[in-house]
Amino acid sequence: MNTETMPDSVESTRALLKRGKYVSDQNLATMLFLSLKLGRPLLLEGRSGVGKSELGMVLARELERPLLRLQCYEGLDASAAVYEWNYAAQMIEIRLAEQDRSGDKDGLAGELFSERFLIKRPLLQALEETGASAPVLLIDEIDRADEGFEAYLLEILSDFQISVPELGTIRAAKRPIVVLTSNRTREIHDALKRRCIYHWLDYPDAAQEAEILKLRAPTIARKLTESLDELVQELRQAEFRGGAGVKAAVEWAATLIELDREEMDPKETSAGIAQILKRHQDGEVNAVADALARGAE
Template identity: 55%
Template sequence: MTVQTLPGSIDETLALLDSAGYVADRALATVLHLALKMKRPLFLEGEAGVGKTEIAKVLSQTLNRDLIRLQCYEGLDVSSAVYEWNYPAQMVEIRVSEAAGETDRADLSSSIFDERFLIKRPVLQALEPSSKGPPIFLIDELDRADEAFEAFLLEVLADSQVTIPELGTITAEEPPIVIITTNRTREIHDALKRRCLYHWVDYPDAERELEIVRKKVPGAPERLAAEVVAFVQALRSDEDLFKQPGVAETLDWATALSELSEIALDPDMASDTLGVLLKYQDDIERVRGSKVRQLVEDIRKDTTRAQTTLTSTG
């Protein structure tokens, strides 16, 4: 597969995403096009499960670029994210040198702090040249990392370089395509945001979410897909839920109900499978039973009303 050129317009960016089954709105395609054209990192915020990480995967697939993923977590440090030295191999080198009578400290130091003994982690890997072109560098869930690590990333994002005390500064020949995601469990410092283009990835409206289900779960009956989307859209308006279902959960639920040979939402089956859609027991108990029945009944009424209106106007 040959390396794909970057999209030359917003419409081409939309088409690129669509070719991989990612249904994006024009605002997202616009900021993504600008990030690619300006060679700036793209900072994506939004609730979990709305498709932020998927954007990096789609770019890797459609542009035929390597995907390098840095999964952030509390306690993430330079040795895990950037590099570390292969200490066992360095010790062997020292012993071999001593056995050969090489005792000059300066020569020994330059010998062991060599790229041969450097273990490259995601940040360094993202700065390396590739025959495919600059890779897609996904910094996933940055809000889970500590602020100290966030500060460390400033040099990487601003200048596509990293400084290793023993080796000096390593700079990318071409900046990687950087996608940063956060679920907003904490605020990210303005200094980092200033180095990026920003976009809030929201839950899709019903029309776009139904299109996503059609693309990602093509085996789902049309009526089932429409009712699943309507049900999820209604749930998201419930402010008492601890965690509203994301698009990922919508797709899982549509897939699960299709696997069970459902052709439409059945209140009992919907209640029994809520664990696919909702991930907290309190939310499941709040929705299960009477609320599920009421939501399904309301969906059916809205569908009947819409059909009646369509018939009368036709």
């Protein structure tokens, strides 16, 4: 695999992201560059839909590295995130050994807890990647996991190693690039934050939004770009629950392009708002659409 050279400056980091159709500001590019340069995890916090997970995926694609993604959820534990033993295979091995009475029972005990019976999950896979380059490890929505799982991550994030009682300590031959994301549904513990380069990622401003639309939907008409940009900015100022995400805005732009629209039809504004906010086209959505239409008059 021919891996892309790591960026050697903030500007080259920004350019790398832009090649992947990801628009970043100077602050984000700086934090990402420091994370790559220092070999430390990058923790991105921000509201849903601002592009936190997308950054990790773009980084893997543009650096031509494998992506390992761990989606966090309540109750996530080591068996789903790090490793577990293949108990079914171990039981078969025991049954076979019982039939072979000449077998070495002491040797069997050690064999049962060898790597042969180890099922590797994303965190362990990231440390044991044997390819040309270390992978990008995306730990998504860490705030959804329990605090106990955060504590488990500390060894991995600080020393890039995992302790498996039956096997000992497994260390990364090549440090993975680690990106963690959080929607801040709860406060992340300071111990985890101290092990990371931290950045709060906000919604893009109007100029950045227009640039994103041009990159992701290059055939979009200028007037339509301006109308969509204005609509999205208005929705964010209204602070709807869930927010007007960047990806949803791009999807609505693609829809309008497929419908051969060169400008926003006021009759479709409610549908557009519902699509961007990912919610039912109810009275509140229609009221916002009417208010925006009156403001444009």
